[in-house]
Amino acid sequence: MSTDDATAAEMRLASTEAIPLAYVLTARIAAHAGVRLLAIKGVVLSHHGLRAPRVSADVDVIVHPDDLETFVAAMEASGWRCPPEATAPKVMATHAVNLVNDHWPIGVDAHHRFPGFLAPAGEVFDEMWRRKVAIDQAGHQMWATDLSASAAVLALHHLRERDDPGNQQAFANLVEMAGSRMSATDLVDLADFSTAAGCTSTLGPLFTALGAAPGAQHPAEANGIAEWNWATTANRNEVWRHAWKQTEWWRRPAFLLRSFQPDEERLRELHFRDAETPLWRLRVARTQHVARRAAEMLRARRAR
C-alpha cells in the first residue's frame, strides 16, 4: 500500500494544509532551540475575531530580537533557507526574515520587530510574550499574541501604507470587527498594551475610530513618531529616492542594477509567486514595471 499512484498535482501540499502544519512546526523548532516564539497575524487574527478567515501566503511568527539568529539557524538545520536579501528600497528597517523550503508551498516570515511599535523591540516582544494565549494548530497547541497585541499588529500593518486604498478598506474592516468584538475592558487593555509597546501615538487612528481613550505614551515614542509619520505617508517613488540618497555613490551602480533586475528568487517574489513562470517572462514584467515607475517619477518631477 503506498501513495505512489497519486498524481503530482494531488500530491502537492495545499496552502490550507501547509499553514497550520508550518505554524506548529516552527513552534516546535523554536522550542527545541530554546527560542520563545509567538504566532502573529494570519490564523491568530481570525482566532480573535479581528479578521475573517482566509488563506495566507506566509506564516508569520515573532521572536525576541536576541533570538532571531538562533531561530533562523534552527530553521536552516531543518531545511529552510533565507532567500537573498530584499533589494527593493524600503524606508522602514528590515523587520522580518523570510524563510522558504522547496517542500513547502508557503514561506515563514520570522519577525524580530514590527513597524509602529516604537518601544525597544525586546521590550515589545516581552510584553507580547507576557500576554500570550494558546491556539490550536493541526492538533497541537502553540503560543500566539493576545487580542490587544493582535489588534495592534493588524492596525499598524494597515497603517504602514495608509494612502493605499486596499489598506484603507482593510483598516475600516478591522475597525468594524474590533468595534463589535472588543468590550470596554478590552479597549482599556489595548491602551495599556499600547503604552507598554510604544504604539499609543502610532495607533492614534485606531483609538479615534473606536472612540477609545489612548493611554500614556512610552518614552521612546517621542523619538520615533516623526520617522513613522514620514514613512507611512511616503509613496513608493519617494521611498526609492530616499534609499538612493542614503546609498554611497560608489554603491549606486549596483543599487541601480539590483533595483532594475534583481535575482530570480526576488523577481518571483515581486511579480509572480509561482515557480512555473519562465524567467524571461519575469524579466519582461520587471522591465515594464521599472519603465512605468520611471515615467511616474519623471512626471512627478516635472509637476513640482
Place this chain on the structure above:
Amino acid sequence: MESVAVAAPSDRALDMSDDHRPVADVTPARGAWAISPEVAHVPGEDRHALVDLAAPATPPRLLVGSAAVIWECIDGVRDTDAIAATVAEAVGLDVDDVRDDVADFLAALASDGLLVGGAA
C-alpha cells in the same frame, strides 16, 4: 531530502516542552494503533497532510487514496485486524485481500515514527 537533526534541546527548551503539546490524549488501547503525539496532521478532502515534529527536516507527507482511508481508521482503539476490516468494507474487498497490505502500511508508518502502539 535527508533528515538533519536539530540541536539538542537546552535547559530553556525543556522548560518550554509544553509549548506545542498535542491537544488530544493519544494513549492507545492494548494492541491498537494510535497516531504519534509527535505528528501534526490536517485532514483534507479525501487526503491527510502530516508532519513529524520529531523529525522537522523531513518533508511533509500527503496520504491519499487507500492510505488516507487507513489513516482515518487509526484511532487508538482499533488494532491491525479491525483496521483491515474497516478498510476492506470501505473499498469493497474481502478482508483477506487487504490485511497484508494494511499490516505492511501500518508497520511502515510505525517505522517512520508516525504511529505508536500496535503490539498485541
